[in-house]
Amino acid sequence: MARYSIVEKNVEYIPKWDGNREKDEPIKFTLRYINNSERAKCYVVKADSKGETFIEPDNDLLIKYGVIGIENLEVENETGEVRNVKNAIEFRNVRGFPELYLEVATQVLIMNSRQDLGN
Numbered sequence: 001m002a003r004y005s006i007v008e009k010n011v012e013y014i015p016k017w018d019g020n021r022e023k024d025e026p027i028k029f030t031l032r033y034i035n036n037s038e039r040a041k042c043y044v045v046k047a048d049s050k051g052e053t054f055i056e057p058d059n060d061l062l063i064k065y066g067v068i069g070i071e072n073l074e075v076e077n078e079t080g081e082v083r084n085v086k087n088a089i090e091f092r093n094v095r096g097f098p099e100l101y102l103e104v105a106t107q108v109l110i111m112n113s114r115q116d117l118g119n
Contacts, residue, residue: 008033010068013107017100029104030069034112038065042109059105063088066108 013029020026042061067088076082
């Protein structure tokens with residue numbers, strides 16, 4: 001009987017966004033490997049103006065399934081109130097950081113795109 005290892009270890013990711021990696025207290029994301037069912041939901045079939053179809057990742061679902069924790073991300077709203085963003089739900093509701101959002105979603109996509117290598 002063949003025995004295979006399941007990738008379950010969480011991964012700490014420090015985004016490059018806005019010089020974050022050089023800061024004293026960088027923003028850190030704890031990411032997880034998503035399962036097959038979740039992965040299947042993270043792709044959307046779209047069509048271009050010529051009617052040709054293509055597959056595109058759904059960044060919102062990649063964040064939803066792949067981010068399990070956030071450290072050192074503080075955001076200030078229009079009234080000056082500062083709050084800590086600590087999880088995927090809060091991060092998905094933050095406005096104004098599309099580059100950070102895309103970088104994190106892309107990292108989840110990359111870490112979950114590995115080929116099955118068997119033993």
